[in-house]
Amino acid sequence: MCSIVGITSTDAELTSDLMKEFLIQGQIRGKHATGVAYLKNNKVEALKQAVPAEEFTQRDFFPKSKTMIGHTRYSTSDIHYNQPISNQKIAIVHNGVITQENPENWEQHFDFTDFETKNDTELLLKCLAQNANPFLEFVNASIACGVLTDKGEMYCMRNNTRPLWLFKSEYFQGFCSTSDMILRVIKKLDIEVDIIATKPFHKYIFMKQDIRVDKINHNKEVLFSKDQQIIA
Numbered sequence: 001m002c003s004i005v006g007i008t009s010t011d012a013e014l015t016s017d018l019m020k021e022f023l024i025q026g027q028i029r030g031k032h033a034t035g036v037a038y039l040k041n042n043k044v045e046a047l048k049q050a051v052p053a054e055e056f057t058q059r060d061f062f063p064k065s066k067t068m069i070g071h072t073r074y075s076t077s078d079i080h081y082n083q084p085i086s087n088q089k090i091a092i093v094h095n096g097v098i099t100q101e102n103p104e105n106w107e108q109h110f111d112f113t114d115f116e117t118k119n120d121t122e123l124l125l126k127c128l129a130q131n132a133n134p135f136l137e138f139v140n141a142s143i144a145c146g147v148l149t150d151k152g153e154m155y156c157m158r159n160n161t162r163p164l165w166l167f168k169s170e171y172f173q174g175f176c177s178t179s180d181m182i183l184r185v186i187k188k189l190d191i192e193v194d195i196i197a198t199k200p201f202h203k204y205i206f207m208k209q210d211i212r213v214d215k216i217n218h219n220k221e222v223l224f225s226k227d228q229q230i231i232a
Helices: 012-029 103-109 121-129 179-189
Strands: 003-009 033-040 043-049 067-073 090-097 142-149 154-158 165-168 172-176 194-197 202-206 211-216 225-231
Touching (some): 003 012, 003 142, 003 154, 033 142, 043 090, 067 142, 121 142, 172 202, 179 194
Antiparallel strands (some): 033 067, 090 142, 142 154, 154 202, 165 172, 165 194, 211 225
């Protein structure tokens, strides 16, 4: 059980302040580690530590960026392999389980190589970095994830095993694991947002003012748009 969150706005300080509060409210789902990913000099940077969000968000190094994704972790394995998982071009936060297979056997069972961690979220990262369809690649996995790219694109998606919610206001928008996290944040900060349930097997892409929704085709090896709509 972990929490994931992503926020984008036109104000880096606003995004940073909101991210801090969402991480704090999300630590009920994981107090063992906290991390964020953001853009710096056209590269994706990740910061993570094996501390609760209340401690992590008070550190001087906490970044300011217009678009950020974050993670609080409940540790079920080695605490040194925390999230976000990143490679400078793409970063991912994930709630779920991709495989129970031992990391030493990943290269035998999957078409990916050169692993840097023992966190199975790295399998998902490598899949998405190739624009492959993770719901075909990992049929038996549980997936709710958010992604940030070096182009500044943020998107999220899930299958039918994990929750994921959207929030949207005039000034910012994003995603997080559960609706109760959003409710706690808006109550604490005394703000108003629209709360939107996500559908499984849909990709939600965050643009400047809107959220584009792409339906993922189960019969395609890539993240293929069967139809599209806009959440204005």
